[in-house]
Amino acid sequence: MRFGDHGGRYVPEPLIPACEAVAEAFADAWADPGFRAELDTLLRQHAGRPTTLTPAANLSADLGLRVTLKREDLAHTGSHKINNVLGQALLARRMGKPRIIAETGAGQHGVATATAAALLGLDATVFMGQKDVERQSLNVFRMRLLGAEVVPVHAGSRTLKDATSEAMRHWVAHTEDTYYCVGSVIGPHPYPTMVREFQSVIGIEARGQGGIPDYVVACVGGGSNAAGTFSAFLDTDATLIGVEADGGAALTKGAPGVLHGFRGYILQDAHGQVVEAHSISAGLDYPGTGPEHGHWRDSGRARYVSVTDDEVLAATTHLARTEGILPALESAHAIAWVMRAARTGELPRGASVLITLSGRGDKDVPTLMGAHQ
Numbered sequence: 001m002r003f004g005d006h007g008g009r010y011v012p013e014p015l016i017p018a019c020e021a022v023a024e025a026f027a028d029a030w031a032d033p034g035f036r037a038e039l040d041t042l043l044r045q046h047a048g049r050p051t052t053l054t055p056a057a058n059l060s061a062d063l064g065l066r067v068t069l070k071r072e073d074l075a076h077t078g079s080h081k082i083n084n085v086l087g088q089a090l091l092a093r094r095m096g097k098p099r100i101i102a103e104t105g106a107g108q109h110g111v112a113t114a115t116a117a118a119l120l121g122l123d124a125t126v127f128m129g130q131k132d133v134e135r136q137s138l139n140v141f142r143m144r145l146l147g148a149e150v151v152p153v154h155a156g157s158r159t160l161k162d163a164t165s166e167a168m169r170h171w172v173a174h175t176e177d178t179y180y181c182v183g184s185v186i187g188p189h190p191y192p193t194m195v196r197e198f199q200s201v202i203g204i205e206a207r208g209q210g211g212i213p214d215y216v217v218a219c220v221g222g223g224s225n226a227a228g229t230f231s232a233f234l235d236t237d238a239t240l241i242g243v244e245a246d247g248g249a250a251l252t253k254g255a256p257g258v259l260h261g262f263r264g265y266i267l268q269d270a271h272g273q274v275v276e277a278h279s280i281s282a283g284l285d286y287p288g289t290g291p292e293h294g295h296w297r298d299s300g301r302a303r304y305v306s307v308t309d310d311e312v313l314a315a316t317t318h319l320a321r322t323e324g325i326l327p328a329l330e331s332a333h334a335i336a337w338v339m340r341a342a343r344t345g346e347l348p349r350g351a352s353v354l355i356t357l358s359g360r361g362d363k364d365v366p367t368l369m370g371a372h373q
């Protein structure tokens, strides 16, 4: 499956039947009202959906806009990641796989995977770069409390990119009993499509709750909360804006390339070597972006912009103090761009702006304490 020039399935030969099996199982499940009903029930009873759409009255008055916030920070485990993970864990069980594996950077996808595995009675193994294991000890402990095994990865830069490579390597050797639960709209087909579909609940709910805004804004790491939001507004006149971290801006500063089984915009040097991403928010520290975003960028259906760590820190405090909501640093990227665009006039006065608040900031308090010293 391709999105323009992007997407595809660039995996070692032994993984092709495994990806094919996931694609078939997903197509079958997604067309099955029984599967959809079971997922809806889990999302409602376990994950706290539907999440609220909050009119941000104070921020709106301050910026001269009409801002609403889609509150994924209120979902169970603190971000949108649970939407995707519950879907894939149900699929793993439907495929008869007793075990799921995942990669994680900051640990948010790992915690969500451990949570879904505990709920559905699956074994979970989470691959995490050694550097991230040290930086995110609280989430490592959380995963272990939930019964998951956390495997530190010592290869390469010992971060998310290496954890993802290791998870794929492990999957090659264990496809018989193991399902690979990918954390964003990346990876070989069918993952980018499947993860977007599981995250589309964000956009569908938001449209039902607030109608069609002039602008839809979401942060982009791999791109799953943005894709899940944008997908419900593709058929409208809404302007779609994806906000990247300045140090991880693959869509604004990268070039097409192949990473982790797919072709998409990737941060790379002049020789095509993948470059490490650097951002204050660990969740945006990934050098690639989902292939469908590459297609939306090329076709002009969505625009991609980037903001600096300083703008993000200012936006985090501003949202906390105007609305009483402490956003995840990832989500604060979307807020930061809206604040800038309101100031420069790029967002016209009175425009309606839907911002997806992908997660809550509790996990970032240690980082914020460091930054505000």
Ligand SMILES: *Cc1c(COP(=O)(O)O)cnc(C)c1O
Residues within 6 Å of the ligand: 078, 079, 080, 081, 108, 109, 183, 184, 185, 219, 220, 221, 222, 223, 224, 225, 226, 283, 284, 328, 330, 331, 358, 359, 360
């Ligand atoms: C993981 C994460 C992101 C980045 O992932 P996407 O796939 O781009 O959505 C953004 N926000 C939060 C809160 C996250 O945990």
